[in-house]
Amino acid sequence: MHKCPYCFDDVSPDTEGKECPHCKNIIVDDLLKIDYPDSDKKACTYCGKKINKPAIYCKFCEHWLDELDQSINDFGVMEE
Numbered sequence: 892m893h894k895c896p897y898c899f900d901d902v903s904p905d906t907e908g909k910e911c912p913h914c915k916n917i918i919v920d921d922l923l924k925i926d927y928p929d930s931d932k933k934a935c936t937y938c939g940k941k942i943n944k945p946a947i948y949c950k951f952c953e954h955w956l957d958e959l960d961q962s963i964n965d966f967g968v969m970e971e
């Protein structure tokens with residue numbers, strides 16, 4: 892099973908180097924090869940829609956999520 896490295900939705904192997912049909916990003920990184928169906932979901936920080944848990948890009952509101960993870964966990968600390 893191949894997954895988009897950004898939105899973690901299933902894609903076909905020939906998607907590499909092309910646009911992801913789900914999140915519309917050009918897949919320049921390697922496709923993820925995962926042997927099991929990943930059904931874990933999380934709510935997008937921006938729009939609240941359910942996206943794949945490991946995803947770093949929300950296909951619904953088109954935001955990148957990876958930069959936020961740390962600051963959310965350190966809730967209340969407002970340095971910098």
Ligand SMILES: [Zn+2]
Pocket residue numbers: 895896897898899900911912913914915916
């Ligand atoms: Zn994608």
Ligand SMILES: [Zn+2]
Pocket residue numbers: 935936937938939940949950951952953954
């Ligand atoms: Zn979103």
